[in-house]
Structures are given as C-alpha cells and as structure tokens.
Amino acid sequence: xxxxxxxxxxxxxxxxxxxxxxxxxxxxxxxxxxxxxxxxxxxxxxxxxxxxxxxxxxxxxxxxxxxxxxxxxxxxxxxxxxxxxxxxxxxxxxxxxxxxxxxxxxxxxxxxxxxxxxxxxxxx
Numbered sequence: 809x810x811x812x813x814x815x816x817x818x819x820x821x822x823x824x825x826x827x828x829x830x831x832x833x834x835x836x837x838x839x840x841x842x843x844x845x846x847x848x849x850x851x852x853x854x855x856x857x858x859x860x861x862x863x864x865x866x867x868x869x870x871x872x873x874x875x876x877x878x879x880x881x882x883x884x885x886x887x888x889x890x891x892x893x894x895x896x897x898x899x900x901x902x903x904x905x906x907x908x909x910x911x912x913x914x915x916x917x918x919x920x921x922x923x924x925x926x927x928x929x930x931x932x
Contacts, residue, residue, distance in 0.1 A: 810834040810921050812904050817926030824894050824930075830887040830904030830923055841907045842880055842887045843867075845916055846900035846928075853903070857889060858913035867913045872898075894930045901925040 816828040828844070843858035857878040858867040866878055877890040887904050905919035912918060 810837065810906065812906060812921055812923035814902065814904050814923045814926040817902060817928045819929045819931060820894055822894060822896055822930055822932050825890070825892045826894065826928060828889040828891065828902055828904075828926060828928070830889075832885040832887070832906065837885060837906050838882075839908060840920075841913060842878075843905050843907065843913060843919060844878060844887075844889045844902060845905060846898075846902045847925075848897075848900040851900075853916060855914045855916070856902070859887070869914075891928070894928075896930050896932050899928060899930050901927050 811833045813831045814828060820826050839861050841858060841860050844856040845853050846856050847853040855869050856872055857876055859878045859880050863880055875893045879888045903925045904923045906921040907919040909918055
C-alpha cells in the first residue's frame with residue numbers, strides 16, 4: 809500500500825513563505841512522477857507543479873511560476889513545495905499526488921495516488 813502524507817500547511821501573511829512536504833510511505837515510489845495540486849473553496853482542483861522521477865524535469869502552472877519551487881529527495885521519499893511571495897489567491901487545500909503512467913503531468917487524471925491534503929491560508 810502506497811501512501812502520501814502532506815505537512816507544512818498553515819496560516820501566513822501575504823508576501824510570506826511556506827514549505828510543504830509530502831512523505832511517501834509503503835511501497836516505493838521509484839519511477840513515479842510527483843505533483844502538487846490545490847483546491848480553493850468552491851473551485852475545482854487545479855495543477856500547481858510537478859516533477860519527474862529523476863527530478864530533471866519540472867512543470868509549473870503559470871500562476872505560480874517564479875514563486876513556487878518543487879523538488880524531491882528520493883532517498884527520503886519526500887516531495888517538497890517551496891512557496892514564496894504568497895498571495896491571498898494561493899489559499900487552498902494542497903494535495904500531493906504520484907503517477908506512474910504516462911500522459912500530461914498537468915492532468916489529475918494521470919495520477920494514481922493522492923494524499924489527504926494540507927490547508928494553506930494566506931491572509932492580507
């Protein structure tokens with residue numbers, strides 16, 4: 809059983825920073841791409857960022873490009889999302905996800921495993 813557990817969410821003022829972590833447990837996620845998605849109240853879940861198994865390729869939504877950085881430590885089975893220059897519109901529940909299949913990194917349909925989410929609230 810593969811599991812993903814997010815942590816690091818919280819309340820931060822606009823302009824501040826947070827680092828989210830996603831710990832993978834159970835069977836290895838070797839070969840899996842990993843991603844972050846988010847869902848704001850009343851909105852659909854949307855892609856935030858993704859990273860290939862090797863870490864050699866990264867993908868970002870235009871709304872976070874230049875402010876968020878995705879990274880992974882395969883030795884620790886952990887995914888990270890460093891968020892800087894946070895805006896109130898970044899407020900959402902953030903989910904990490906893992907994928908083995910091909911297809912676009914941007915589509916949640918291509919992800920096989922999901923965490924439970926961590927709340928990020930950015931105040932003005």
